[in-house]
Amino acid sequence: MNRINPLHIGLLLVVILMFLVFNLSNTKSELAKAKVSYTQTAKLSTRLSGLKEVYDDKERIKSSLKRILEQSSLKSANIEQELKRTGIIISSEDVDINVLNFLMSKLLNGAYHISTLKITKHSKTNASFYLEITW
DSSP: OOSOOHHHHHHHHHHHHHHHHHHHHHHHHHHHHHHHHHHHHHHHHHHHHHHHHHHSOHHHHHHHHHHHHTSHHHHSSOOEEEEOSSEEEEEEEEEEHHHHHHHHHHHHTSOOEEEEEEEEEOSSSEEEEEEEEEO
16 A cells, blocks of 8 residues: 555646646736736836926026016016025016016916915006926
């Protein structure tokens, strides 16, 4: 009785085969999930790199703000600029509503990271504003 029954060996091989098939199906589903996660991450990284190119270019932001603030309709407004290491602060204590509308339309339609915007209406024709743009 020192011999192993061939049925036991066959049963053991069938059990091992079933175990391997089960593990293979689990691995395939994990691979499918990993592929989906990879494609989502690739799309997100592409979008983030595009946003970084738009919002992180300090010199482009400075030059476009300079171009906006040198407009002839904004020259008469008393707009103050304060350049900081992390951004720029644009403010005015008394500005005409039409000039403010023009300025806001230019700034809000551009690609700027506006961290603070405060507008206070003084009268029907005058207001003050405080705008902080960071990079």
